[in-house]
Amino acid sequence: MSKTLFVFSDDFGELVLLRLLLYKQPLHAYLALPERLFPHVTLNNVTKVLYKNESELKAFTEEVLPDKVMLFSAYLLAPNGMLTYTEFYDFLDYLDRKNIPISTSDPFMRYYDELDYEVDSQDSFFRIRNKLKQIGERLKGYTHVYGVPVNLKNVKSQSFSNPNKLKDFTNAENITKTWTFVLAQQDYNLLRADSDNTYHKIIESVVILLTKVHNIKVNLVFPKALIAQIKQNLGELKGISYVPYCTLNEFEHLIVASDLMLYWNIFSASTLLCRLYNKPTVYLGMGHMEAFYPGFYSYIKHSWFPDNEPEIMAINDAFIPSLIKRIYTTDSKSKDPKLHQPYYQLESPIEILAVQKTFEL
Incomplete structure (x- = not known):
């Protein structure tokens, strides 16, 4: 070699x-x-x-x-x-x-x-x-x-x-329901600018509902400044794990342990690992690449999404109930193709x- x-x-x-x-x-x-x-x-x-x-x-x-x-x-x-x-x-x-x-x-x-x-x-x-x-x-x-x-x-x-995966997780059972949100600095900068620096409040409302009402643990893989702001506003709310930085191996373990991955960037390279582990993945925005280079999505979608175009979900009143219904099913044959993009061979x-x-x- x-x-x-x-x-x-x-x-x-x-x-x-x-x-x-x-x-x-x-x-x-x-x-x-x-x-x-x-x-x-x-x-x-x-x-x-x-x-x-x-x-x-x-x-x-x-x-x-x-x-x-x-x-x-x-x-x-x-x-x-x-x-x-x-x-x-x-x-x-x-x-x-x-x-x-x-x-x-x-x-x-x-x-x-x-x-x-x-x-x-x-x-x-x-x-x-x-x-x-x-x-x-x-x-x-x-x-x-x-x-x-x-x-x-x-x-x-x-x-x-x-x-090759970390190990065989086919039959693994997650005792605690867990959702992991991933937001990169460039994408957060755009969201913050578009919302007059109030976008963190939308995230906070979602986190409160997930942890308090639905008993779903939340991992927040966010920039340090955003984590500090959410911590200040939510205090010591149980069920939240803040992840400002971690090794790629640690991040891969987060994916393995999650029931759902949520991204604000459909082009994030780490979504390839979500595909590898067949993890349902939700997109909350197109991401900074489309913002910086309009038309980029149309140019690359045949490579990134050859089978099913991704669904860009809006955070509204139906957001959480809809996702809970779609991902927590015992029928493997009914997996939502919009949430499960296949890994490549x-x-x-x-x-x-x-x-x-x-x-x-």
Whole structure:
């Protein structure tokens, strides 16, 4: 098996792809991680180092002497500030000069190929899109790796899945009914702006009903500031677990122990783990990707949702009673297809990690 070096941006979603690539695979990988992600990786078949700049990346590359490098994601290393744009392009040139094959994950699924440059726009979103489109043009010659089925015209792409679970939970019984809510910082920023900073009150009302009226335990995987605000307003209300940060392994255990997962982002990478465990999943919003890049959902839905389009649920008086009725059923054949998106059967991780020649157009 080839020796693979992974270089990470600071996006937590990339850790889900890492878990699906490496879990229970007969290999050892090397990870270069920024400070934000470093403590969240607990896989036992990796060697990880902290990096802060291009020089440290090059030094680690010289130490490891990898057969291939996987950038998770090349599209985010410069935009998210791990490297400057100059450093990023220089690092790609450095790897090319050493003839090290490069692959990249791609949360945008080459959506920038569909967009025109807006060179005169003063809108910050358009400026970011222009930068990402430039990155996309530079990355065309490298293999793009996805955790969903993708078939791109102008670049070589590979899609993979990993059926291995933490253990067999098929017959496990949850003594306590548990719902887990997941809200990322970017999505909360949008919700807060749209509600004049009062959206937390909607969440609080739902939590009170679930815990006090329906005796359902609630996990809140939220940004620290939102957790602090809810704690201040609700006090020591029983039945709530606040989760500002956790390792991916701990988060996966939350999924396993939950009867229902609820997201404000239909593109969240961790929903792939919900599919793996066949957990009913509710979407309370489209998420920041659709807000930043209108039309993105229509572009990717055939890959993310090939069988059933997701249902975006509104939080209203019927919200909780409707969900309780839909998920707590003993008839497995009547599982709601809108809540149970199937997991994929794609290439194996070993096939993805094999060294392949650079794709040439």
